[in-house]
Amino acid sequence: MKDVAQHAGVSTATVSRVLNGHAAPTPETRERVLAAIEELGYRPNALARSLRTTSTQTLGLVISDLLNPFFAEIARAVEDEARSHGYCVVIGNADESAEQEATYVRTLLDRRVDGLLLCPATDDPGLVREVSAGGVPLVLLDRTVRGATCPVVRADGSEALTALARRLVGAGHSRIGVIAGPPNTSTGRERTDVLTGSLGGLAQVVHGDFRQESGSQAAAKLIDDGVTALIAMDNLMGLGALGEVRARGLRIPHDIAFAVFDDQPWFPLLDPPITVVAQPTVEMGRAAARSLLALVEGRQPDDVRLTAKLVLRGSLGEAEL
Amino acid sequence: MKDVAQHAGVSTATVSRVLNGHAAPTPETRERVLAAIEELGYRPNALARSLRTTSTQTLGLVISDLLNPFFAEIARAVEDEARSHGYCVVIGNADESAEQEATYVRTLLDRRVDGLLLCPATDDPGLVREVSAGGVPLVLLDRTVRGATCPVVRADGSEALTALARRLVGAGHSRIGVIAGPPNTSTGRERTDVLTGSLGGLAQVVHGDFRQESGSQAAAKLIDDGVTALIAMDNLMGLGALGEVRARGLRIPHDIAFAVFDDQPWFPLLDPPITVVAQPTVEMGRAAARSLLALVEGRQPDDVRLTAKLVLRGSLGEAEL
DNA sequence: GATAGGTGTGTAATCGATTAACTACTGCTC
DNA sequence: GAGCAGTAGTTAATCGATTACACACCTATC
Known part of the structure; x- marks a missing residue:
């Protein structure tokens, strides 16, 4: 900045004013400064600026x-x-x-x-x-x-989850596997609460950690327990669960109903396409x-x-x- | 920092030395400084430090x-x-x-x-x-x-792409659709060059822009042109192409062979699972x-x-x- | 007991910007 | 031509750290 000032024959204060579009400088001075900046390829140091202005x-x-x-x-x-x-x-x-x-x-x-x-x-x-x-x-x-x-x-998924629960119950599912998020996260807990609430005693909950691996493990356990529907509470656990379902050769929805909380662009490409609760x-x-x-x-x-x-x-x- | 120094009854230089594990300070001084830091909940300003040290x-x-x-x-x-x-x-x-x-x-x-x-x-x-x-x-x-x-x-995909090309040719495909990346990117051009090179005159190339939408459009054009195999040069265009294939009710691999450059965790879940060139x-x-x-x-x-x-x-x- | 060498701290310059306070100049009014 | 206002630009303090250099004190040494 000092160099620019010298080059343009002004003080650093003036350079700064030109840079920040401040009140003062004459169009003529402005030009000179801009020319100097251009010529030297000067770029202001954001660190110094932030230090002074306390805004980054x-x-x-x-x-x-x-x-x-x-x-x-x-x-x-x-x-x-x-x-x-x-x-x-x-x-x-x-x-x-x-x-x-x-x-x-x-x-x-x-x-x-x-x-x-x-x-x-x-x-x-x-x-x-x-x-x-x-x-x-x-x-x-x-x-x-x-x-x-x-x-x-x-995002509020209560309504969607309630509707989902009603449909499953209505279709006669009586053992519904819920692959839940960790109970010490608000989303993990709330989604599960809503779902178990509207499923009455039909829900069977296993907690995962929002990762793929935990999804397959949870799915395995729930399938062993004989659930006829699986709901994964996030897309990664859904991915894992889906893998487990496939690995066991179960057909969706014939052998098991399946849904995931959170949409992904590839869900429609699966056979059958996956029903989801889509978050905005x-x-x-x-x-x-x-x-x-x-x-x-x-x-x-x-x-x-x-x-x-x-x-x-x-x-x-x-x-x- | 000044506050910390004052609180510990030392100068800022000493505080800085304690902070940076420098040579000098007496264990006793050190303790006093650390106590002051703790007490005041002081955290150094990274901006100021970076300005001085020129390292961020x-x-x-x-x-x-x-x-x-x-x-x-x-x-x-x-x-x-x-x-x-x-x-x-x-x-x-x-x-x-x-x-x-x-x-x-x-x-x-x-x-x-x-x-x-x-x-x-x-x-x-x-x-x-x-x-x-x-x-x-x-x-x-x-x-x-x-x-x-x-x-x-x-990543070098030449070998994999050559092998892929050989297989397709060997299986009798004679019109092979290539959904290529933009020709003004090195990956777009190189991958396409390798592939068309090993496919001889059998390749039919349409350029996309590494996005899903361009993948479906390219796939549509190529399918209209009567290709019996499709290779997408990146996972997003692959996603788009797959959508187009599905939308037309074509079965993979029966009606059309399909492969994608770049693996995704959900490719194995499709029916059939998708063959890919996997990058590390x-x-x-x-x-x-x-x-x-x-x-x-x-x-x-x-x-x-x-x-x-x-x-x-x-x-x-x-x-x- | 003066000298040299170490050690632990403090003083103050510095990084590169912003900006308040000041100065110098111009032009206008009475 | 003195007084005042307004404008353009400069000087220097400041943000919060680091660090070269200076200083004071202590211990060994001859």
Whole structure:
């Protein structure tokens, strides 16, 4: 910057003003400065700028698993929305580990992100409190924590799950296997509660960890127990469960009815196509980014609750008639 | 930091020394400083530190599309490897747009990432030159550019593709549809060249853009042209093509043979499971991160060329016998 | 007991921007 | 022509760390 100033025969203050479109400079001075910048190929140092202004134009996003297409899609949407507002997104991968999550959150805070988007790995409010105490804008995404005091953006699957349950019961299923998420995550617990609630005593629950492997194990156990329907509470566990079903040569929906919470582009390609509860992932991501940006700008956004929809495709068999 | 120093009755220099495990401080002083840090909940400002040290402990990763599981997996691997070396990764989404790619690269440079990992959207070397001119360590990933002078990490699919071609020809296919990537990307061109080379005049090529939609369109055109086999050059176009095949009620492999470059966890679940050329994505990501870190540390890593493998699963029909 | 060599800390410059406060100049009014 | 307003640009403090250099003190040595 000093070089540019010298080159243009002005002070660094003037260069800075030109750069930031500030009040003062004469068109003529402006030209000179811009020419010098061009000539020297000068680019301002964002670190120095941020240090001075205490704004990094950066949002942090900590998610559980980038490999999970659900989160990848969310990340993509967040990034899109943020960029359109001139913000960058730094993504942190927590790997469903509370410890790694905390590490990442702290790293991002150390780097002075302007705001933080968090898909908490557990419903323990400790980390959330820590962030709030630091005065950094925080929005929770997809999952919440106990006694959260910050805005939350999530999908509500109750209606869709209730409808799904009603159909299965109506079609005469009496042993229904639920591959649930971890009970210490809000989504894991809530979805399962809704489902078991509307299934009465017909539900048989096995908890997984939102990963493929746990899905196949849970499916194996439930099939051994003689369930006639399987519902996986997230797409990765669904993938695992599907593998197990195939491995045993069971036909969907003839031998077993099947549904997954969370849609994927390849579900319609299966034979039969898989019935799902589809979450509005892109909208969730965008809404979360918008809420966070509002918070960063000093406004107080409301919680956002988008509704998930039941998409019938045939894998439930006669329950869909 | 000043507060901590005051609290511990020392100077900021001493605090800094304690923080960085430097030579000097007495165990006793150390204790006092650490206690003060603890008490005040002090966390150092990474921006200030980076400004001073000119090291951000951050790598930049610019990829074409986070929604493409291939890149998501790579991103994940890069992040993993980087973290294990104490580095953060900032991910930028270029959306297969050269312009957005350039914007992102510049943003990352402005933020003084210690190194940059790039999956170039086109094979135009302009951007790469710009980065190199800035003296920032750069490694290309998956794709290269014309006359690249920096290390490149990629998968070599020639052998697998040649084997695939031989099988199809051997099984008597005489019109083979190739859904190719954009000709202005190195992967798009190379894979197609290898394939058409070994297919002699039997190949019929339609170019897509590595997205699902272009895959279905290309498939439609090729099927209309009467091909008896389809090969998609990336998983998203494969997804699109598969949709088109299904929509027309064609059976694989009976009516049409099918293969995809790039494996996905759900390919084995299709009926029949899809034959693929599997790239070692995780290894690519890790290798790229390692190469970049080597470069950052002043060493000169070699290019890395990992081999992709043909995985036969049944979607080629008699070509697999 | 003066000198040299070590050790542990403090002082202050520095990284590269932003910006409040100030100065210098121009032009206008009475 | 003195006074005032307004404009364009400069000077220097500041953000929060790191670190070269200086300093004070202690111990060995001759």
